[in-house]
Amino acid sequence: MYRSEGLKGSADKILTIVWKDIKSEIRTKEIATSLVAFALLVIIVVSFALEPGENTSTIAAGILWVAFTFAGVLGLSRSFVLEKDKGCLQGLMLCPVDRSLLYLGKMLSILVFMLVVEAIIVPVFIVLFNQHGFPPQLLVIVPLATIGFAAVGTLFSAMAVNTRARDVMMPLLFLPIAAPVIIAAIKSTGLVLSGESWGAIASWLGVMAAFDVIFLAVSPLVFEFVIEE
């Protein structure tokens, strides 16, 4: 369908969905506030295991990504819970919009929320863990990993919302599938925090890029089967 109406028409529809989510988030501030607080709590709780000053860059990177992963799972599952509970999903499905555009819209809005949360958490993390400055490589690592999270997460969120144990299903689906991204993000963040250059993390960036490309291509195709009534 979106071939006939051209690229601009499709982009408009995607942006309308994204804007709808952003508008409702600005009004309720439900997701961003709870995710930031949750991610910070994860960082603090995991830090209890460490002696002050004991943390190395590898451990710090691990803690940061544990926080992002769990906050991601939480945020991703909220995304469709709200749609489902308020009957909004039905409305979306009645819209004359191709299902793959619906997927891209939801994916993008989740991506925006997660990036905002991460942009707040990273500086706090750098202060709490006494890192020396902000490695610019994080500006590539964090978005690459988050795109991967959002690409598969949107799909699983739409599934989990229709299962009986929906809060448990989301992490059970998401964590093993996203494992390569989590590994790559932790390792590359650890490397740049210990002062390595771009060359050292190239293969990790490759893993994340491959994951993003594959699942951004496949997910819109299978999304149709997920939300069909």
Added chain:
Amino acid sequence: MQSLKRNALSMSSLLGLTFVTMLAAQLLVFIYVPTEETMGVVQRIFYFHVPLAWNSFIAFAVVFVCSILYLRRRDMKWDRLARTSAEIGFLFASLVLITGTIWSKTAWGTWWAWDPRLTTTLILWFIYLAYLLISAYATEESRGARYAAVIGIIGFLDVPIVALAIILWRTQHPGPIIFEGGLTGAMLLTLMVCILAFTLLYFCLLVQGTSLRRDRNEVKMLKRSIDEGK
């Protein structure tokens, strides 16, 4: 009726063939094949470990293909095949993890050495656990089938990336010394017979499991029509 008889006949010949091959495999593993020099008798677990790993991978590949066919054709036949294959693959992967840890303990001295292949199998195990759970927890039967098919596709596409990430990750640590140094003729023969035996076993279980699933469905339909008739 004729076809039912023919089916039963081919099923029992498949069962018979599997039985004979499995028996031959046991004889080869426990009596014929010489004990490996450095690792001793525990190395014999290798003849179960490798065929199970190989077949779990085949099982997941079958899930992938049948999932695509199900979403395209919407024929429950493909859904039954995919789900049964996932169950068997999950069972085999569990056995791979168990035999792998036993072997690892004696060969490397640790139960779990984060060996790339075992770790990849562990992630696969979790992916197909999610596959089995989503089809069980979905609110409707048809939803469960569709969700399972989507996970069957996504999960299988994820396998090479998982393997790549874990291999990259492990090469940054000093890896355990892996058992290397080619297989002798007798060992290779034993391994081949074992792989054949377990592949036959996989097909036996697949055929049986699928028909069990079909019968269960049929009984459910009959029960429903009886209830409606009342």
